[in-house]
Amino acid sequence: MKLFSSVHDVTDINALAKEALELKRNPYSHTHLGKNKTLALVFMNPSLRTRMSTQKAAMNLGMNVMVLNIDKEGWALELKDGAVMNGTTVEHIREAAAVMGEYADIIGVRSFPGLKDRELDYSEDIFNKFVKYCGVPVVSLESATRHPLQSLADLVTIEELKTKAYPKVVLTWAPHVKALPQAVPNSFAEWMCRADADFIIAHPEGYALSTEFTRGAAITHNQEAALADADFIYVKNWSAYEPYGKVMPGNEDWMLTNEKLRATNNAKVMHCLPVRRNLELSDEILDGPNAVVVHEAGNRVWAAQAVLKRMLEGS
């Protein structure tokens, strides 16, 4: 594997999830694989889980890891080709990415969307320029439109905890005070559309995701109907795709509560984290027996380790 940017870079998602679970059972089975290999993690935005779980995964494989918070610690990056750099940007991504490729065998990149210009965000300009200029395998640590390491960990979690071959999985929109990216729901949808699951998306009017990611999913504005008999509920806020990046007033009643859980099949509640308590998800759910969010975050290690292992193997 030379690139892990979306579900399209994986031929068999179930085999990859199985490999992640094998690594969970035997984390140090491949410590020789990463000997004298270096992973560089480049962050343009904050991170707790992605940063620590990917570092841990690399260490389990015997790799060395370097982290650069390029937004705070690097030179201001220029992205535009042909730019006359007489303003605030100091270094072009062409040199920056190429230089990092001299120091690392694999590079991870986190680059959130600006949520102002849809065409620019959905072109994955920053992520694709890293891929183009660094010259080594690249793994997405959440890009403008996708978060595949999260989605793989989510698939692993569902495979691990499901009690039937074909569980009902509901992705439900949740309230928030800010405009958030569509990357996590886009990505979860495109993985779930290929998973062994009955997959439904519930969101208020105005929050339809791009059909590029949701093709094959059932979509409804009726949260109550969607939650009926659900085995897994994936809670996430996102801003509108059209009009791009907007947040509509209202819809506070979309927060998941114990009352809403009653109609489900004792559903396990998932969230990628970080989660804003009592806005996106109630205390009673997060502190109750149905929440699997910490377990899910734990699985980020095995997802990252399976991907890094394949990159190191060149398979």
Ligand SMILES: NCCC[C@H](NC(=O)CCC(=O)O)C(=O)O
């Ligand atoms: N990597 C996990 C999610 C990252 C991001 N959440 C956030 O930016 C939360 C910010 C806040 O709650 O203020 C998102 O939704 O894509």
Ligand SMILES: NC(=O)OP(=O)(O)O
């Ligand atoms: N879920 C997730 O990606 O968390 P971080 O943003 O903390 O990495």
